[in-house]
Amino acid sequence: MRNPSSSSGGTKTPCCSKVGLKRGPWTPEEDELLAGYINREGEGRWRTLPKRAGLLRCGKSCRLRWMNYLRPSVKRGQIAPDEEDLILRLHRLLGNRWSLIAGRIPGRTDNEIKNYWNTHLSKKLISQGIDPRTHKPLNPETQNSSSNPPAKPPPSKAAPRPRSPNPSPISSGLEETSSGSPAILKENDQIQSADNTEAVYQNGTATAHGGEASYLPGTQHYHVMGLRSSHGLSNEEEEDLNCCGDDVFSSFLNSLINEEAFPIQHQLQQQAVGSSRDSDSLIPMAAAPAFGIAAGWDSAIMSSVINQDNNSRRANEQVE
DNA sequence: AAACGCACCAACCGCCTAGAT
DNA sequence: AATCTAGGCGGTTGGTGCGTT
Numbered sequence: 536m537r538n539p540s541s542s543s544g545g546t547k548t549p550c551c552s553k554v555g556l557k558r559g560p561w562t563p564e565e566d567e568l569l570a571g572y573i574n575r576e577g578e579g580r581w582r583t584l585p586k587r588a589g590l591l592r593c594g595k596s597c598r599l600r601w602m603n604y605l606r607p608s609v610k611r612g613q614i615a616p617d618e619e620d621l622i623l624r625l626h627r628l629l630g631n632r633w634s635l636i637a638g639r640i641p642g643r644t645d646n647e648i649k650n651y652w653n654t655h656l657s658k659k660l661i662s663q664g665i666d667p668r669t670h671k672p673l674n675p676e677t678q679n680s681s682s683n684p685p686a687k688p689p690p691s692k693a694a695p696r697p698r699s700p701n702p703s704p705i706s707s708g709l710e711e712t713s714s715g716s717p718a719i720l721k722e723n724d725q726i727q728s729a730d731n732t733e734a735v736y737q738n739g740t741a742t743a744h745g746g747e748a749s750y751l752p753g754t755q756h757y758h759v760m761g762l763r764s765s766h767g768l769s770n771e772e773e774e775d776l777n778c779c780g781d782d783v784f785s786s787f788l789n790s791l792i793n794e795e796a797f798p799i800q801h802q803l804q805q806q807a808v809g810s811s812r813d814s815d816s817l818i819p820m821a822a823a824p825a826f827g828i829a830a831g832w833d834s835a836i837m838s839s840v841i842n843q844d845n846n847s848r849r850a851n852e853q854v855e
Numbered sequence: 856a857a858a859c860g861c862a863c864c865a866a867c868c869g870c871c872t873a874g875a876t
Numbered sequence: 877a878a879t880c881t882a883g884g885c886g887g888t889t890g891g892t893g894c895g896t897t
Contacts, residue, residue, distance in 0.1 A: 558866080559865095559866075559891085560865070560891080579882095582882065582883090593867095594883090595867080595868090595884095596866075596867080598884085599865085600866085603865075631887090633886065634885060634886085645885075645886085646864085646865075646866085646886095649887085650863075650865085653864095653887095654862065654863055654864075655863095
């Protein structure tokens with residue numbers, strides 16, 4: 536499928552030097568070998584798994600095949616309307632954190648959700664005049680006339696799907712500031728929000744001046760805004776989080792996901808927009824109102840989702 | 856019937872982080 | 877502290893099928 540020698544100059548991981556390894560679509564025989572081996576021996580040690588299982592594949596390829604296709608818990612078939620709705624809501628809150636989104640939709644993989652987003656939902660939003668990245672109206676004028684139907688027609692069919700080698704810097708409103716630089720909070724970092732609310736991240740606690748105080752215990756080195764993976768928490772930290780309010784965070788997220796939360800959000804956003812000239816701020820709806828609140832929401836959301844992610848992973852492990 | 860273009864999605868790539876040494 | 881290894885993530889690619897011309 537791809538030319539192995541085409542990798543450009545950068546450092547190669549051992550896995551990338553796949554000399555004599557098979558690539559491309561998996562055959563039923565390979566699937567059987569892989570599934571059979573994992574059912575006998577369990578997941579893990581992906582690098583050496585192919586050899587032990589008698590496969591001429593790299594470990595990454597095996598892992599991907601198992602995770603996205605062969606796992607018993609993977610749900611096949613069409614995305615249901617309620618799943619689609621959930622994806623939309625979660626994406627509005629989380630941006631392109633596909634694995635986190637997938638963690639809240641049982642049986643769906645991050646790859647599947649990512650593909651579905653790129654091929655269906657982003658187009659759907661565009662056709663509704665909504666920017667799929669920010670979930671804001673594409674045409675600023677429609678922002679002032681909220682009751683109007685989407686005025687922006689979808690781009691012509693000729694518009695190619697995004698394959699740019701230099702994708703837009705805005706991958707997610709949650710992790711980008713209006714200047715386009717990642718908003719990754721470290722200890723004592725300060726962020727100036729659109730409404731001049733200052734947020735300070737101190738010693739694992741995100742606080743806000745001029746906004747609502749918030750908390751996120753035990754995440755000193757975690758990317759609160761620019762969350763990258765779910766590995767930020769040690770087991771102890773996870774336990775801490777679990778014992779001090781996973782349920783609260785989870786239900787909080789659920790309430791954000793649920794329809795009834797959005798009127799409040801919208802109201803707050805209107806206030807923020809009204810007090811800010813930066814109406815193009817990339818902070819998404821969930822984070823737009825006042826940064827102080829947003830920081831708390833983000834933290835809560837991230838925390839909740841991380842735990843949900845871990846919980847579902849544990850559940851999956853138990854099932855398997 | 857053939858050629859063409861588009862949409863879909865499985866698979867790959869590069870990069871990052873955590874843990875081990 | 878530095879280096880290595882493994883696992884995981886998001887972005888991107890390209891094969892394939894299907895509809896249109």
